[in-house]
Amino acid sequence: MSDYKAFRVELADKVAHVTINRPEKVNAMNADFWSEIIEIFRWVDATDEVRVVVLSGAGKHFSSGIDLMLLAQVGSQLGKDVGRNAETLRRKILELQGSFNAVDQCRKPVLAAIQGYCLGGAIDLIAACDMRYSTVDAQFSIKEIDIGMAADVGTLQRLPRIIGDGMMRELAYTGRTIDGEEARRIGLVNRTFGDASALLDGVMEIAWEIAAKSPIAVRGTKEMIRYMRDHRVDDGLEYVATWNAAMLQSADLRVAMAAHMSKQKPEFAD
Template identity: 85%
Template sequence: MAEYKAFQVELADKIAHVQINRPEKINAMNVDFWSEIIEIFRWIDETDEVRVVVLSGAGKHFSSGIDLMMLAQVANDLGKDVGRNADVLRRKILQLQASFNAVDQCRKPVLAAIQGYCLGGAIDLVSACDMRYCTEDAQFSIKEIDMGMAADVGTLQRLPRIIGDGMMRELAFTGRTIDGHEAREIGLVNRTYADQSALLDGVMQLAGQIAEKSPVAIRGTKEMIRYMRDHRVDDGLEYIATWNAAMLQSADLRVAMAAHMSKQKPEFAD
């Protein structure tokens, strides 16, 4: 497994634990972060042994968002011509978006375990995950508004489908901070835990349950959920019919049915 500067990655029991590993910088997202996360999720997608992903942050905080030193570097690359500056900025924004698109488009379920700060770009990141869990004292904020800009890496596009349009607008316009309790109330996280240790234990347990399921069934379920974000119900029904015309021929279906009838735990191939 490759070594990374901004992450620590471990694979055990078919669970890939991807940990942002810059605790001394509050896990701020630097240049290495944005390129490495694409490499990591490409590896996850291509590695059949990985069935589920847990995304966390080392230390007291999940992430404080984009590294301000990186923003300063982007500013230094700008010149005097407005048109050329606009082209540079647009390409940079699309590049950053691709990093979180890699998380969103991953074939395997991604569970975010959040403690402490989850600010700015970190909201963009967890919005691209399938499920989110946090400690009671976690702090969430769409901080971009306080920096004089609109969030541009996925929050405004993905978050309305998670917490609803009205609540997303309130948080995006005010930049106010919410804790773990309110995050659960509005549906940003599925559940809260007393502390970081309980959080990781709980999320790993959930990941373990998912890892026991048929990889073919999990892949199809995630694909259909993602597809329905941008399509009508009849489109989705047509797609699942075509998808399952192939996937229902998988050996996993026979394995699952045999295990159910014999009251035994099924064992699926990677």
Template identity: 90%
Template sequence: MSDYKAFRVELADKIAHVEINRPEKINAMNADFWSEIVDIFRWIEDNDEVRVVVLSGAGKHFSSGIDLMLLASVGSQLGPDAGRNARTLRRKILELQASFNAVDNCSKPVIAAVQGYCLGGAIDLISACDMRYATVDAQFSIKEIDIGMAADVGTLQRLPRIIGDGMMRELAYTGRTIDGEEAQRLGLVNRTFADVAALRDGVLDVARQIAAKSPIAVQGTKEMIRYMRDHRVDDGLEYVATWNAAMLQSADLRVAMAAHMSKQMPEFAD
């Protein structure tokens, strides 16, 4: 692990804790954030010791979204020619999208722990995670509509699969804020907690449960779920048959079955 400007990263008990670490700026997503998150998830992908990721924000808030100074710096690059401006903007948008694609494409489960503000780009980020948990007083909002733009880093593409098309449209068109309890009712978060301490304990408990399972089985399960987002049922069945033709030969299957029969906790290799 390297030193990061926008994040704090720790690895303990097979769990990588990735914390946005700009609390003095409400964890706004600056230029360092967008580049470092790609490097961090590349390290996570390459490190067999990591079995699950917890993504959180330092301080009172998860994140207020994209740093307005970053938007201003992009604006300063624009000139009088509309065609060249469009090329510059498109290149920057695709670059930002790639940062959250790195989260979505991670083969290990990623769990978001949300407190305080989760606004704009932060919704894009948690939409790329496998699961989301929050405090009851967390505040979620697709804020892009309020600054005169359409969300363009993943919310409009991923959120309908999480909360449904109709509710996504309502939140995206109005920009209204919902709290943790409503987020849970909508299915945006799996569970809510009374405060940050309870949130961290609850999320780490879920992470430990996942980390105790066969990493071959967990990553295979995630790959099958992700594949089915964009394919038909028969395509998914064909894919899992091919996948398991290889993966069922793993020693993890024998370890799990032996542990189950002896009523002991299994220990899986990385």
């Protein structure tokens, strides 16, 4: 692990805890954030010792979204030619999308622990995670509509599969803020906790439970779920049959079955 400007990264008990670490700026997503998150998730993917990721924000808030200074910097690069401006903006948007694609495409499960503000670009980020958990008083909002733009880094593409099309449209069109309890009711978060400390403890417990499972089985399960977003049921059945034709030969299967029969806790290799 390297030293990061926008993040703090710790690894313990097979769980990587990735913390957005700009609390004095409400964890706004600056230029360092967008480049470093790709580096971090490449490291996660390449490090067998990491089995699960917990993503959180330092201080009182998860994240207030994209840093407005970054938007100003992009604006300063624009000139008088509409075509060249469009090309510059398109490249920048695709670059930012790539940062959250790195989270979505990570081979390991990513659990978001959310307290305080989760606004704008932060919704794009948590939509790329496997599961989301929050405090009861967390505040969620698709804020882009209030600054005169459409969300463009994944919210409108990923959120309908999480909370349904109609609810996503309501939140995206109105920009209204919902709290943790409403987020739980609509399925945006799996569970709520009383405060930030209980939240992190609870999410870590879930992460450790997943980390104790066969990493081969977890990897296959995540890949099948991700594959099914864009394919028919029969395509998914064909894919899992081919996948498991190889993966069922893993030693993890024998270890898991022996542990189950002997009522022991299995220990899996990285």
